[in-house]
Amino acid sequence: xxxxxxxxxxREEASSLPDRDLAIRARGGDMVSFETLVTRKTPAVVxxxxxxxxxxxxxxxxxxxxxxxxxxxxxxxDERYSLNTWLYRIATNLSIDFLRSARSRxxxxxxxxxxxxxxxQSTAADATRTAEDAELARLFEALSGSLxxxxxxxxxxxxxxxxxxxxxxxxxxxxxxxVRNHLFNARRILRREIGRLYPEFLRGRSL
Amino acid sequence: xxxxxxxxxxSFEDYLADALPTPQRRILREHLAACAECRGLxxxxxxxxxxxxxxxxxxxxxxxxxxxxxxxxxxxxxETEKRxxxxxxxxxxxxxxxAAVAALVLLLPGARPGGxxxxxxxxxxxxxxxxxxxxxxxxxxxxxxxxLPADSAAPAGDATVYDWNPGAGREEPRVVWIVDRGLDI
Numbered sequence: 523x524x525x526x527x528x529x530x531x532x533r534e535e536a537s538s539l540p541d542r543d544l545a546i547r548a549r550g551g552d553m554v555s556f557e558t559l560v561t562r563k564t565p566a567v568v569x570x571x572x573x574x575x576x577x578x579x580x581x582x583x584x585x586x587x588x589x590x591x592x593x594x595x596x597x598x599x600d601e602r603y604s605l606n607t608w609l610y611r612i613a614t615n616l617s618i619d620f621l622r623s624a625r626s627r628x629x630x631x632x633x634x635x636x637x638x639x640x641x642x643q644s645t646a647a648d649a650t651r652t653a654e655d656a657e658l659a660r661l662f663e664a665l666s667g668s669l670x671x672x673x674x675x676x677x678x679x680x681x682x683x684x685x686x687x688x689x690x691x692x693x694x695x696x697x698x699x700x701v702r703n704h705l706f707n708a709r710r711i712l713r714r715e716i717g718r719l720y721p722e723f724l725r726g727r728s729l
Numbered sequence: 730x731x732x733x734x735x736x737x738x739x740s741f742e743d744y745l746a747d748a749l750p751t752p753q754r755r756i757l758r759e760h761l762a763a764c765a766e767c768r769g770l771x772x773x774x775x776x777x778x779x780x781x782x783x784x785x786x787x788x789x790x791x792x793x794x795x796x797x798x799x800x801x802x803x804x805x806x807x808e809t810e811k812r813x814x815x816x817x818x819x820x821x822x823x824x825x826x827x828a829a830v831a832a833l834v835l836l837l838p839g840a841r842p843g844g845x846x847x848x849x850x851x852x853x854x855x856x857x858x859x860x861x862x863x864x865x866x867x868x869x870x871x872x873x874x875x876x877l878p879a880d881s882a883a884p885a886g887d888a889t890v891y892d893w894n895p896g897a898g899r900e901e902p903r904v905v906w907i908v909d910r911g912l913d914i
Contacts, residue, residue, distance in 0.1 A: 556804070560797050565788045568796070582796060589800040594807060662780060681780045684758065686751055702747050709745065709777045716776040 533558065541605040549596040560589050566606075566683075567613045573678040574617035574671070576663050584620050588613045610679065611693040618671040665715045669708055676704040677712070733760065734767050741774050744781070758782060827907055834890050834905060887911045 536544060536558040544562075547555035567588050572581035591612050599608055662682075666674050672694065679685045679693065680701075687705075691698045737760050743749045744757055761768045762782050771778035788796075887910035894903045 553801075553804075557797060557801070560800055561793060564793045564796055568788050568792075582792060585796050586799045586803065589796070590803045590807070593800075593804050658779065658782075677780070680747075681777070682782075684755070687747055705747060709775070712777045712780075713775065 529554070537562075542601050545596060545599055545605050546601055548593070549599065556593060559592075563589075563609060567609065570610065570613050570678060570683060571617045571620075572659075573662065573666075573682055574614065574674055575620050576666065580620060581617075584613070584617050587616050587620075591616065607689055607692055610683070610685070610689075611695075614675050614679065614693055618675060621671050621674075661720070665712055665719065668711050668715050670704075673704045673708040673711070676701055677708040680705055730766060734764060738767060738770060741771055741778075745775055745777075823909075827909060830888065830890070830907055831905055834892070834907075 532554045536547070536552075536555050539547070539555070539558070541559065541562070544555045544559045548559060564585060568578075568581050568585040571584040571588070572578055575581055575584055588609070592609065595612070599605070666677075669677065675694065676690055679690045680687070685693070687698050687701050690701045694701065737757050740749060740753065740757055744754060749757065758781055761771055761778065768778070771781070889908050890905065891908070892903070892905045
């Protein structure tokens with residue numbers, strides 16, 4: 523009974539700590555802090571992974587891989603920098619790796635076709651999202667098959683995660699001009715695909 | 730339309746060119762999320778404006794619990810593997826140390842294959858342990874503590890070196906082995 527109480531108190535204490543402190547404690551082997559960090563960051567990581575890999579099931583797999591990588595690489599985390607940037611870097615790289623594998627490419631393609639065909643239908647997984655977010659997410663998933671992995675990652679980080687260009691450059695390990703270049707090309711391709719698949723958006727329809 | 734709408738509509742181009750400073754960029758995004766008229770104009774200008782907002786997938790508590798559970802299992806596996814690897818490394822180190830001691834013994838003067846070995850000093854561990862060692866095939870074979878110099882017959886720690894030499898002209902090879910009681914296997 524005392525043990526249960528002590529664990530609960532430990533969890534409550536951990537949940538009030540900032541990300542950086544949790545990471546430092548987890549690095550010292552504190553499992554409660556690590557679990558708190560996983561719970562806190564799961565929505566952001568899964569959301570980012572979903573935008574890049576294209577479907578929820580794969581995104582959850584990537585999410586697990588991300589946190590396992592975080593655990594094994596925590597000794598490399600430099601606490602002078604934002605944990606989010608480091609976490610996004612791992613999540614983006616693993617999502618891109620996942621997307622590049624032949625298996626996931628096939629699955630992403632299948633998922634895209636499925637989404638185009640059934641765009642107007644809500645799936646059970648989408649039930650918890652707001653209608654607008656769900657439609658936007660489906661629209662992006664349907665369109666983003668034409669983007670390269672890097673273009674997709676840059677666009678998602680910039681537009682949907684609202685990251686700064688310098689932060690994206692750090693996440694992807696490239697220059698800011700490269701980020702701008704990917705962003706420019708991603709916009710061009712998305713404009714073309716929207717015009718081809720959903721011309722109503724070009725006539726001023728907004729979500 | 731408010732005054733701010735007019736100001737922000739003039740910054741669409743800069744937004745698309747990634748030329749807006751972060752605070753202005755955030756103000757524009759927040760405004761587009763709230764103002765349907767400006768959003769419509771922005772999308773008309775460039776349809777990729779539809780994505781200019783945070784789109785967050787909600788992860789259900791069940792999904793989050795599944796992910797956490799899988800991560801905890803994975804971490805436990807990783808830690809177990811790490812412990813096994815560490816134990817293997819320690820064992821490999823101990824084996825290498827034992828092999829090095831054996832090689833050293835063979836290279837020391839008086840321990841050449843086929844050469845005569847010094848008889849173990851009376852009362853040494855080798856002579857006490859003699860009944861446990863393999864019986865020599867003939868009387869001229871010698872079982873003795875390794876032919877180390879008298880002062881090093883007992884190597885560091887609890888290790889004892891045994892040297893069984895059936896004798897020159899015999900088919901059986903000479904065997905040297907070490908019993909190190911200091912090893913924790």
